[in-house]
Amino acid sequence: MRSEGLDRVTMRRIAAVLDTGHASLYVYVRDTEDVHAQILDALLASVALNETGGWRERLKALVTSYGEVLRNHPEMARMALSTQPDGPNFLGIVEQILALLREGGADDRAAAWGVDLLLLLPTAMAVEHNVEVHPADEDDRLSDMTDQVGDLDPQQYPNITGLRQELLSGNGPVRSDWSLDVLLDGILARSVATRPTHPPRQIGVDGSAAHPPDRQPRND
Amino acid sequence: MRSEGLDRVTMRRIAAVLDTGHASLYVYVRDTEDVHAQILDALLASVALNETGGWRERLKALVTSYGEVLRNHPEMARMALSTQPDGPNFLGIVEQILALLREGGADDRAAAWGVDLLLLLPTAMAVEHNVEVHPADEDDRLSDMTDQVGDLDPQQYPNITGLRQELLSGNGPVRSDWSLDVLLDGILARSVATRPTHPPRQIGVDGSAAHPPDRQPRND
DNA sequence: ACCTGAACACCGTTCAAGT
DNA sequence: ACCTGAACACCGTTCAAGT
Numbered sequence: 001m002r003s004e005g006l007d008r009v010t011m012r013r014i015a016a017v018l019d020t021g022h023a024s025l026y027v028y029v030r031d032t033e034d035v036h037a038q039i040l041d042a043l044l045a046s047v048a049l050n051e052t053g054g055w056r057e058r059l060k061a062l063v064t065s066y067g068e069v070l071r072n073h074p075e076m077a078r079m080a081l082s083t084q085p086d087g088p089n090f091l092g093i094v095e096q097i098l099a100l101l102r103e104g105g106a107d108d109r110a111a112a113w114g115v116d117l118l119l120l121l122p123t124a125m126a127v128e129h130n131v132e133v134h135p136a137d138e139d140d141r142l143s144d145m146t147d148q149v150g151d152l153d154p155q156q157y158p159n160i161t162g163l164r165q166e167l168l169s170g171n172g173p174v175r176s177d178w179s180l181d182v183l184l185d186g187i188l189a190r191s192v193a194t195r196p197t198h199p200p201r202q203i204g205v206d207g208s209a210a211h212p213p214d215r216q217p218r219n220d
Numbered sequence: 221m222r223s224e225g226l227d228r229v230t231m232r233r234i235a236a237v238l239d240t241g242h243a244s245l246y247v248y249v250r251d252t253e254d255v256h257a258q259i260l261d262a263l264l265a266s267v268a269l270n271e272t273g274g275w276r277e278r279l280k281a282l283v284t285s286y287g288e289v290l291r292n293h294p295e296m297a298r299m300a301l302s303t304q305p306d307g308p309n310f311l312g313i314v315e316q317i318l319a320l321l322r323e324g325g326a327d328d329r330a331a332a333w334g335v336d337l338l339l340l341l342p343t344a345m346a347v348e349h350n351v352e353v354h355p356a357d358e359d360d361r362l363s364d365m366t367d368q369v370g371d372l373d374p375q376q377y378p379n380i381t382g383l384r385q386e387l388l389s390g391n392g393p394v395r396s397d398w399s400l401d402v403l404l405d406g407i408l409a410r411s412v413a414t415r416p417t418h419p420p421r422q423i424g425v426d427g428s429a430a431h432p433p434d435r436q437p438r439n440d
Numbered sequence: 441a442c443c444t445g446a447a448c449a450c451c452g453t454t455c456a457a458g459t
Numbered sequence: 460a461c462c463t464g465a466a467c468a469c470c471g472t473t474c475a476a477g478t
Contacts, residue, residue, distance in 0.1 A: 011471060021444045023473080032471065081301075081347045091377060098379035111379075112386035117399055121337075124344035127301045157311060159318035159331075166332030178410070179337055186406030190398070231452060241463045243454080252452065 009036060009075050036079040041087025043069050043076065049096050059100040059118075060180050066093055067122030067176065074130035080123050094119070104184070107191040114187035121179060129172065229256060229295050256299040261307025263289050263296065269316050279320040279338075280400050286313055287342030287396065294350035300343050314339070324404070327411040334407035341399060349392065 011032055015022035029035050047069055050061045070077040094115055101111040154161040170178070231252055235242035249255050267289060270281045290297035314335055321331040374381040390398070 010469090012469080022471085023445075024443055026472075027442075081344060082350065091372070091380065095377045095380050098383060102379065108383055108386045109389070112383045113390065113395060113398055114402070115387075116395075117341075117402060120341070120344050120348065124301060124340050124347075127344075127347075128340065130302065152311070157315045159322065160311065160315050163318060163328055163332045166328045167335075169329070170333065175333060175336075178333055182334070182337060182403060182406030182410055184406070185409040186402030186404070189405040189409065190402060230450090232450080242452085243464075244462060246453075247462075 009039065011035070033079065033083055036076060037083065037085060037087065040073075040076040040080060040085055041089045043073060044085075044087065044089035044093065047089070047093055055100045055103040056184060059097065059104070059184070060177065062093065062096060062100070063118050063122055063180060064176065066119065067126060070123055070126035071129060074126060077123050077126035077130070081127060101187065104188060105191060106187055110187050110191040114183070117183055117187070118180070121183060122176070125172075125176060125179075229259065231255070253299065253303055256296060257303065257305060257307065260293075260296040260300060260305055261309045263293060264305075264307065264309035264313065267309070267313055275320045275323040276404060279317065279324070279404070280397065282313065282316060282320070283338050283342055283400060284396065286339065287346060290343055290346035291349060294346060297343050297346035297350070301340075301347060321407065324408060325411060326407055330407050330411040334403070337403055337407070338400070341403060342396070345392075345396060345399075 011025055012022045014035065015025055025035070029038070044066070047062065047065045050058050052058075053061070070080065097115045097118055098111050101114055106114060152161050160167065231245055232242045234255065235245055245255070249258070264286070267282065267285045270278050272278075273281070290300065317335045317338055318331050321334055326334060372381050380387065
């Protein structure tokens, strides 16, 4: 089903790969969205919880891994923004993030609302960095922001021109990592629960996070 | 140029409104992206800095206003994700956010990297909540998440089912507001600059934020 | 029953041919 | 010079007609 090039996943391309008429696909799926959702969840099988490190490291690695899948398949990221994924692998990721947030000291509300942010951010970044470079436009693409900021009037935009260095600094991974820390700090700051300086409390009903999991919980 | 229905902005629709052939548009614009970018910046003229309240209130109101424009025009939000806007009105918003972040005590890096997050989040939310409801699907749309969570196995997803209440709580504006606070707390937490408990320092070169602006800074 | 070719209603972009 | 109709290369979805 999933061939090599998953970039432009359209009904007619899938049909071509499967050597069939494009109309036949509608026997198996409801519409394009349905196809994309199913493909995304299949891809998410590779996103697994790392078992080393503290809750924060594990959480960041998990979300980063989720973001990498989306960045490798921008079409899927676009879809994930429009329609809330609900496949088993996606729900498994949600479950693990919730467990880790609680382990980090987030209260119920912060964990519940925070998981949305933690998933939304890498999705948006994946869509954003889908450059779709046309071979000839390389120069334009690379220098657009640089030129833009350089040519601005310091009188009109004192902060933009003043912060030029920092606005352009940092590559993708560094910024992503920083952004995750911002979210985690913010989520915990809005939690009224016990701070994680105390020994991390056992999470009552939660089996998957309380005792260390032996392996990746799902391999599909 | 901008008529009433800005939902599905396509070349051919624009041409129809203008009573001309769709090919004629390419005399004035380079491609569809270009049209969308120009329309977005025109729409952003209505996003203005409020002059009442502390830096945090003003910043949140500004970003919320930006998000409302995008939520009213999901097509523009989608475009803003793919291609970095660079119109004068957009840059004005960036400038003001930077000034407010600094006023709040963010250091250079936190302000520069933070502004991206503060703009990315409402953009992603606007794309996300573009329901595009087909009249008959109302029931499905409203209950999809609810049913989903209700039917889950508590053994397999203890945290999701356990936090069911909070996962579904909060309407759009409340969640957006909470998310903005999360970002601001996180951004400030990662700042090494002087904390804002000190009297808010004057921003040296920055005229637009230092003394209160008389009106909306831009009306196009 | 299952599959499919053709058709319908759209897109964005290009370009030769008109005025 | 400027504009435009037609054409090209795509989409998603439907459906009558075939096997």
